[in-house]
Amino acid sequence: MTDVTENEEDGVQDEAPKSGRGRLLLIGGAAIGLLLAAGAGAFFLMGTGGGQPAAVAGAESQTSVFYDLPEITVNLNTNGQAAEFLKLSIALEVQSESMIPVIEPRLPRVMDAFQVYLRELRRSDLEGSAGIYRLKEELQRRINLAVYPATVENVLFKEILVQ
Structure with a gap:
């Protein structure tokens, strides 16, 4: 066992x-x-x-065309305090070269729409990347209204100076 x-x-x-x-x-x-x-x-x-x-x-297959706007300088809304200025250099991105002849005669409308909007901004509206993004979106909306039937694909900032 x-x-x-x-x-x-x-x-x-x-x-x-x-x-x-x-x-x-x-x-x-x-x-x-x-x-x-x-x-x-x-x-x-x-x-x-x-x-x-x-x-x-x-x-890459779709080429964009860039169109430079004249430099813009405006007084910001300061509510009676010391004057502050905003200086912008902007380029517009359009889909094709054929859009530029449609946009050029409407530039006075574009500049007027920008001036009216920009003069109401305060320094606090432009702070941070969110403020700049809102500015870019609003400018693109206004320019597309002013240059219709042409469309602007993007607003590109070349220079932003708040002083």
Whole structure:
């Protein structure tokens, strides 16, 4: 009976290392599979690296034309305090060269719309990137109203000076 017990114990002892190795191989295989899946996912999310993304390639095929506006200098609204000035140099981005002959005769309207709006601004309206972004959006809205049927794609600041 001792021999049988020893054999049974030996059998249990022999099986324990085999199942431990099997578990180790199973866990290792699963870990390698997860790493490969994560690497493949990252590869597809980051792009293949060959060529340009479609958005960049499309942007290069469409050429923009830039038109410089005359420099603008206005007094800011100070509510009776010391005078403050805003000086702007702006370029307009339009889709094609054919828009410029439509915009040029309407420049007096554009400059008038800018002057009226800019004179009501306060220094606090221009603080931070959010203030400049709001200024850019409002100028673009006003210029598109003034030059309709032409459209301006973007208003680009070349110089902003508040003094």
